[in-house]
Amino acid sequence: MDSVAKLHWGWPQMNHLLALLCLVAVVYKFTVLLAQRRLALRNVEAFPGPPVHWLFGNLKEFKQDGKDLQRVVKWGQHYPYAFPIWFGPLVCYLNIHHPDYVKTVFTSTEPKDNFAYSFFEPWIGEGLLLSKGQKWFRHRRLLTPGFHYDVLKPYINLMSDSTNTMLDKWERYANSNESFELFERVSLMTLDNILKCAFSDNSNCQTESGINAYIKAVYDLNDLINLRLRTFPYHNDLIFYLSPHGFRFRKACRVAHRHTEDVIRKRREELKEENKLDRIQTKRNLDFLDILLLARDENQQGLLDEDIRAEVDTFMFEGHDTTASGLSFILYSLACNPDHQKLCREEIIHALDGEDTFAWEHLSKIPYTTMCIKESLRLYPPVPGISRITTKPMTFFDGRSLPKGCLIGTSVFGIHRNAAVWENPDEFEPLRFLPENVSRRSPHAFVPFSAGPRNCIGQNFAMNELKVATALILKRYQLIEDPTQEPKLIARTVLRSINGIHIKIRPVDPQG
Numbered sequence: 001m002d003s004v005a006k007l008h009w010g011w012p013q014m015n016h017l018l019a020l021l022c023l024v025a026v027v028y029k030f031t032v033l034l035a036q037r038r039l040a041l042r043n044v045e046a047f048p049g050p051p052v053h054w055l056f057g058n059l060k061e062f063k064q065d066g067k068d069l070q071r072v073v074k075w076g077q078h079y080p081y082a083f084p085i086w087f088g089p090l091v092c093y094l095n096i097h098h099p100d101y102v103k104t105v106f107t108s109t110e111p112k113d114n115f116a117y118s119f120f121e122p123w124i125g126e127g128l129l130l131s132k133g134q135k136w137f138r139h140r141r142l143l144t145p146g147f148h149y150d151v152l153k154p155y156i157n158l159m160s161d162s163t164n165t166m167l168d169k170w171e172r173y174a175n176s177n178e179s180f181e182l183f184e185r186v187s188l189m190t191l192d193n194i195l196k197c198a199f200s201d202n203s204n205c206q207t208e209s210g211i212n213a214y215i216k217a218v219y220d221l222n223d224l225i226n227l228r229l230r231t232f233p234y235h236n237d238l239i240f241y242l243s244p245h246g247f248r249f250r251k252a253c254r255v256a257h258r259h260t261e262d263v264i265r266k267r268r269e270e271l272k273e274e275n276k277l278d279r280i281q282t283k284r285n286l287d288f289l290d291i292l293l294l295a296r297d298e299n300q301q302g303l304l305d306e307d308i309r310a311e312v313d314t315f316m317f318e319g320h321d322t323t324a325s326g327l328s329f330i331l332y333s334l335a336c337n338p339d340h341q342k343l344c345r346e347e348i349i350h351a352l353d354g355e356d357t358f359a360w361e362h363l364s365k366i367p368y369t370t371m372c373i374k375e376s377l378r379l380y381p382p383v384p385g386i387s388r389i390t391t392k393p394m395t396f397f398d399g400r401s402l403p404k405g406c407l408i409g410t411s412v413f414g415i416h417r418n419a420a421v422w423e424n425p426d427e428f429e430p431l432r433f434l435p436e437n438v439s440r441r442s443p444h445a446f447v448p449f450s451a452g453p454r455n456c457i458g459q460n461f462a463m464n465e466l467k468v469a470t471a472l473i474l475k476r477y478q479l480i481e482d483p484t485q486e487p488k489l490i491a492r493t494v495l496r497s498i499n500g501i502h503i504k505i506r507p508v509d510p511q512g
């Protein structure tokens with residue numbers, strides 16, 4: 001009887017037990033976090049870096065004032081090759097900003113990191129950008145034919161059309177002295193391009209009225225992912241999920257997914273109606289979506305539905321936001337450098353020889369313009385940073401090394417502005433890209449499209465698009481700087497400007 005009474009605890013005892021359990025859990029969690037922090041500190045001890053706050057790390061230095069990227073470049077002058085940047089008390093990236101270090105990372109097969117990239121997963125799934133191992137290898141092999149020269153060739157006409165649609169809309173700015181924001185308008189044009197080229201979808205997204213819901217969702221998603229990266233508590237999935245920002249993130253994801261699902265659904269219906277083989281044989285340009293839906297490996301295995309959606313989401317995003325950033329900054333650079341702009345225009349008018357559309361043959365006839373495009377990609381890399389995680393120890397050329405499990409952030413912006421690599425790094429000097437100057441530099445000094453096995457699959461597509469658009473724009477309009485609205489650079493997934501990218505335009509005088 002006595003022992004039974006002992007087993008029947010009352011509320012006070014239960015409360016004490018619960019409190020004790022909570023205390024044990026908190027102490028345990030705290031010990032784990034402390035051990036995690038000690039390990040992270042030990043991992044990067046060979047790499048001195050800027051002062052770090054024990055809780056915020058270097059986060060407070062990122063003021064989102066348009067100078068954060070330059071701040072990182074400045075740190076690089078004090079800490080050559082590489083230095084740690086702390087995102088809160090636990091997450092530390094080794095930021096690398098020199099070609100000799102970058103070479104080690106890009107030639108390895110180390111996967112994308114499991115921190116920043118994981119924030120993208122609810123949106124773009126395990127598409128080519130995020131997947132790893134066998135899945136990445138299989139998909140990369142299946143999708144590479146989608147970027148073959150024969151596939152890219154007919155896209156040039158489509159790119160010309162989308163550019164001309166955009167330029168018709170610019171007419172009103174050419175006849176006023178008003179400056180206007182580029183990124184938003186160029187994004188619609190590059191979305192139009194990727195929809196037409198990769199998905200054969202004539203969406204009219206440039207001519208429909210109002211703000212395009214997909215573009216707005218992409219903008220919000222980029223912003224919210226960046227906010228999550230900078231807000232330590234949001235690193236936890238549950239806290240972010242329950243927050244108002246998490247709610248907005250899910251809403252934007254739904255909008256983006258609806259857009260891509262719509263594109264896939266339309267094509268599936270079309271393919272059902274047609275005889276597949278006939279379609280492929282008669283349609284000269286097999287597009288990316290055909291390749292995704294009809295892809296089979298050596299075991300006749302196609303892609304799963306969820307994989308197809310992830311790839312469409314990935315290509316839709318990667319295929320338009322990067323080129324929008326690239327082209328907007330190219331136009332801004334040329335507006336700020338009228339002498340180079342003039343030389344490009346002369347070259348373009350000569351190459352086009354009176355034609356209004358750009359053709360495949362013209363691509364190789366504008367070398368000076370191509371150098372200006374590359375110089376702008378150097379100063380304003382559309383993808384300003386890329387990260388990896390080590391799955392085994394990695395040793396760099398100077399003997400310093402990182403153990404397994406470390407995050408590495410390759411600062412593309414930092415490499416491109418590294419004064420140890422580039423003379424007058426902040427100056428716009430396209431002749432750096434003359435072949436004789438290129439051959440004097442490390443191939444890893446200029447890496448807007450990354451390098452090695454995980455380089456950009458769409459780089460030829462992107463370069464073609466940038467050339468076509470730049471040529472047709474310069475042929476029609478003179479680009480003029482608006483000194484009252486200098487862009488304030490900000491690193492989202494792609495390089496953007498907090499206050500937009502503004503220029504003025506004027507019609508080109510046909511008499512020269």
Ligand code: HEM
Pocket residue numbers: 112128129130140314315318319320322323326381382383386387447448449450453454455456457458459461462463
């Ligand atoms: C100026 C335009 C572009 C730039 C600067 C750019 C840059 C990059 C960079 C730096 C990476 C490596 C990212 C990483 O390792 O995390 C990448 C990967 C990728 N890009 Fe691009 N990109 C551009 C345009 C495009 C276009 C037009 C497409 C598709 C049509 C595309 C599709 C992809 C894909 C699918 C990957 C992942 C490749 C893989 O991991 O196998 N990109 N891009």
